[in-house]
Amino acid sequence: MAYTPQYYPGNTSVGANRRKHMSGNLEKLRDIPEADVVAIMGHRAPGADYPSTHPPLKEMGEPDCPIRQLVEPTPGAAAGDRVRYSQFTDSMYFAPSIPYWRSYWAAINCRGADPGTLSGRQIIEARERDIEAYTKKLMDSEMTDVARCSMRGCTVHGHSLRLEENGMMFDMLARTEMGADGNVYYVKNQVGIPLDKKINVGKPMSEEELKKRTTIFRYDNVSFGGKVGARKFDEALEALHHMWELRTKWGFRPE
């Protein structure tokens, strides 16, 4: 019998969304051209050659090693690409993904990637052509909403701030803007350098859609527990409380 991984428990929509993000079984909502994703990332000009840090692995003459024979290198590693990054900030106002779930997604579904979560942002590092492919997947899928998530390489804050009047997440460097046609445009790359042309990434989700797709437990949507808008404790909370009790009383020693 084939093994089916179990990712996250719970019957709430948030639990189901968290399972979806971890399994990588995501809905594709938009198709942003690859050149545009590369331009927003800002590491190389779209269409330019990939700079490399070492010759392709095939030309290097690798030592005889069973692990190297077992593990096929990613395209970026095989070509000797540089390691580059993309970093996202997600608003706590019902962004579809949250920093920890971006990291889970990357750690489980992306080969040769190094994800890192900070309080309100999430960075993934990988070989250049690999990270471009992963970033395109992120931007195209339901893990990203164009108004509540944005690619920010520096000056990332916005996660825990109130939204702007038009529903966009606040950005100190004004990298994205809401067009008169209701679409969101990137006008700068992820570190705040102006782009040659505005990049249209489509329309933001409605508030109802965001609440349906979010992976955030919040008292004004799906509550994690507690007295305000409390829901029945499900398996996830039972397990969490069990761990908390064991950890508090006996330092979590499962034996």
Added chain:
Amino acid sequence: MEILPSRFLSPETTQKLLNELYTSGGIIRMMIQGPNLPRTVTYGPGKGLPIEEHRNLLVEVGGEVLELRVKVGRIRLELEGEEFLPGIQAACERALPFSFQIKRGKFFREISTISDYAKYGKDADKRILGLVDPRAKKESALAILSEKDSDKKEER
């Protein structure tokens, strides 16, 4: 008292709200606060590049033109008395298209702190205390909208 809108205000809404508040009367001091809007990219590979979107964010209040340097997220007011509170509430309802909170209380200090002492000296003007960041330049962060002794209005 303090007004806390549920969203950050655009310059247009800010101007509308400040004018509504100004005309509702009874304001001794006013402070607007929020995240900084830098004129240039402050760090990273794009450091020093101008941020055109944040230039010339001008609002006109009480005949005086002020340059906005923050994204307005909080407004603190010192009123002459509680009787002006309903007027402030009505002004917010007229100007803000979304929800807001009004907190009653005293938000400006009257006693000079060590930072105030270091910046303003022994005889600090009591009206300035608690209005601006100790590091801010008084000339660019403060505006005096009326010179009448009983009706001093200052803004950041």
